[in-house]
Amino acid sequence: MSTLAHPSSPGWRTPVVVIVAGCLIAMIGFGIRSAFGLFLEPMTLAKGWDRETFGLAMAIQNLLWGIGVPVAGMIADKFGPSRVLAVGAVIYTVGVWGMATADSSLELHLFGGVLTGIGVAFTAFSLAMAAMAKVVGPERRSLALGLGTAAGSFGQVVFSPLGQGFIGAYGWESALLMLAASALFIIPLAFILPSNTNAKGEVPSNQTFRQAMAEAGAHRGYILLTIGFFVCGFHVAFITVHFPSYVRDLGLDPTVGAYSLALVGLFNIIGSFASGMAGQRWSKKVGLSTIYFARAIVIIALLMAPKTELTIYLFAGAMGILWLSTVPLTTGIVAQIFGVKYMATLFGFVFLSHQLGSFAGIWLGGYLYDTTGSYDGVWWAGVVLGLAAAIIHLPINEKPLARLTPVTV
Template identity: 40%
Template sequence: MNNTAALRPVLPILIAAAIMLSLSFGLRQSLGLFMPSLTGDIAVTITDFTFAIAIQNLIWGIFQPLAGMFADRWGFRPVMVAGAISYVIGMSLLASANGVLMVILGAGICVGVAMACASFAMTLSVTSRLVPASIRSTALGIVSAAGSVGAIATAPLGQFLESFYDWRVGLIGFTIIALLIVPSAWIAGRVDKEAPLELSPDNTDRLSAGAAIGVAFRHVPFVVMAIAYFVCGMQLIFITTHLPSYLLLCGMDPMLGASALGIIAGFNVLGSIFFGWAGGRWPKMVLLGMIYISRSLVIALYFMLPPTPTTTILFAAIMGFLWLGVSPLVAGSVVEMFGLRWQAMIQGFAFFSHQIGSFMGAFGGGWLFDQLGSYNLALQIGVSLGLFAGTAQIIFAFYKPPKKPLPA
């Protein structure tokens, strides 16, 4: 009852933060819908377009820790609003693109910066500051689920506008949707006044950014979690990028790949909520390890068997459930290890590892396929690393680093 009463004044901020995440992540996830039409209409190849998306992932990872530092220095509102404006600019550039430079600037650089400033890390940091510790993990899971809700809503709209008009009209529609991120970011930015941070002497809250980074990278469980996050990004982006191609190679209906990605998004909502709830009851690092091991076993089993519509749909449902459940667990673990002040920044360094993995999953999987004519080696590497990362994550969940005094 006390928790419910405490949430009432901040509920508009939480809703706005969830909407900001839902729109930013949903639009980003749906950009691939326009690739065939865009590359067929202007002087841009598929390689150019996928390179822009790869740049987006790297820019997102590089800017994420910086966005966390800026939020501490200037407040969440200016950083998130700036990210929202960058999103609008990126969509506008992409809608008016007539060559590769505009595609890279729009879909790559501007959207990458926007995702760092107005997406997962910032939204989860806002949520962590607003909700009581007793329900924080569950709240993080519910807010994380908003990202998939956005993908479910924006993808059909983009497909409709492209089918009935053209890709430019579809991206103009996405630009209008991106405009809604601006007021959402503004309202979510009320966290600066509603939840002023009380610095704790028991964690990194009283440290400078540089000192907090040093503490984080000397903390063995965090380093293990960050490295395992690399494998997470590699596996997930490999699936979203290469599953449709794999199914076509196996002679399956092209719509099966699109349906599988939609099912992944739907079940991801359930998984995010479940693992957020579970993280409040069981060790978060153990749950992370179980997710990585379960994903790897499911991937291995699915690709060992000839694909059918039934096995593909089942694979997509299980993978969707295991998809973004890592987000509330990683965010909650960072808060438990280091406190609230530097959550977005420290989580950003872990996320940079994730984005390097994403780049390798998309590019490396394609490169190995071009060299070998199959995905077998890429799958063997992905499954092996996933099992290793999951096992290490569970082992180090029980590692207690020696207690050292924090830097003055």
């Protein structure tokens, strides 16, 4: 007789309903923050701030996002994600509202940096994805995680033009208030997610939080996965922040950079979904190694090819396929090895490494450009890191831990 968990009837919280709610949460939470770059110029012009002031607020926001995700994951793993997401939505709303009303740089850094960063962390798509992972069996888990990642990217596609439309029609202050109000839609969606800690198709566990952290810390694969995700953050953040300027430096029209980022978002939807499907059939660590190796090749191709509009668009499409396709596989490995009971927490610490990589990519891009007048050094650093990440993932042991194996009698 199997000791697999047999959760009580889910009632109206069917897997389809939970997955749809989780995808909508990911879309809203990730989509709103993706539009903040649109406010750099109108806010700094209206308030008389320099771009460094706005940039510091966004840097603080990203740092708090990275620090806050594992904290939010700990709370969600213990008490369920609904209340965490609901509180996060309120903080998110207050932070974005404060951005609209800030009259000083200190207020901007407090509301747009600290509070919004905490709000983003406590509405992170990883919380919704952890809940989604618990309502499907292991055989469909990677696909569900791919859907959640694709939904977050779709939020970028939706909210970027929506935010620009709000700015054009109502002004930047009203646009921020509308985005702030949008975050409140997360609250009713949050209470659709289940609060149980046992997962479908998984052996029930009495493991404590401390035991889970000690187990992960002693697992070489978890350490390698965490190191590798630093590289993902380095690539993504550097390109997001500096690529439009890189395009302008090439003498191309500024709209080429804007369209390129839009292409990244569109192709990311395809890449995330395809990554989730691939993770169901083939080795996730090999998939990650392939993605990082392909990123290095794509960057080399960009550096070697003639710098035309077509080259830039082809790079954007190729990099979009590889953009967040790492997320379903990374979260999938965490769930596959350790189970999903503490998935939000364990992925939270992996994600913190991602955000440290993001900080490094943004800072190094600016520093090397200011000192050398070129981004080439950062691009080549990205190549080296991509190749290193491709190697780092190969020794990971993806096999589920023995305690997750059903015992039959």
